Amino acid sequence: MNDVIIKKHITDAEIVTLGWGESYKEQEIQLNSKSFQEDAIKGDVEFYLEPIQHWSARGIFDKNKALWGTFIIKTKIGDICFIGDSGYNYTLFKEIGKKHNILISLIPIGAYEPRWFMKPVHMHPEEAVFTHLDLGAKLFYS
Structure with a gap:
């Protein structure tokens, strides 16, 4: 469904759909501006x-039919880990950290109250720090 929405507004978009654990290799990325970041990619x-820890539902009959995920972007200087909407999961983030050489972790913080309700799906600031440590990343942005 997201690809249909994207294509409607960005007709020349190249959309690659991945399942958990799958990868996609891009040979060339076009950049509109020159900067030091260009060399990195x-x-x-x-x-x-x-995978991350969350659930999904857009309608009555599609509970947990869509994937929520963590994107790992592998570059020659290190990996960037962009965690989507997620709750804290020690085991999951340790596994991701072992699998990838993470330089930068981008971790969400927000909508974490009330904890009794939001804990499984949204991180508290302290959990975001734990996630960064579990991933073994060098830099942390949240």
Whole structure:
């Protein structure tokens, strides 16, 4: 469904759908501006989708039919881990950290109250710090 919405507004978009644990290798990324970041992503860039802890439902009959995920962007200087909407899961984030050489972790914080209701799906600031440590990343943005 998301690809249909994207294509409606960005007709030349290239959309790659991944399942958990799958990867996509991009041979060339076009950049509109020159900057020091350009050197970090020249050449081969790979995208991986890893699981996170959340649930999904867009209608009455489609509970947990869509994937929520963590995107790993592999570059020649290190991996970038962009965690989508997620609750804290020690085991899951440790596994992701072992599998990838994470340089930068981008971790969501928000909508975490009331904890009795939101804990499984949204991280508290302290849990975001734990996630960063579990991933073994060098830099942390939240």
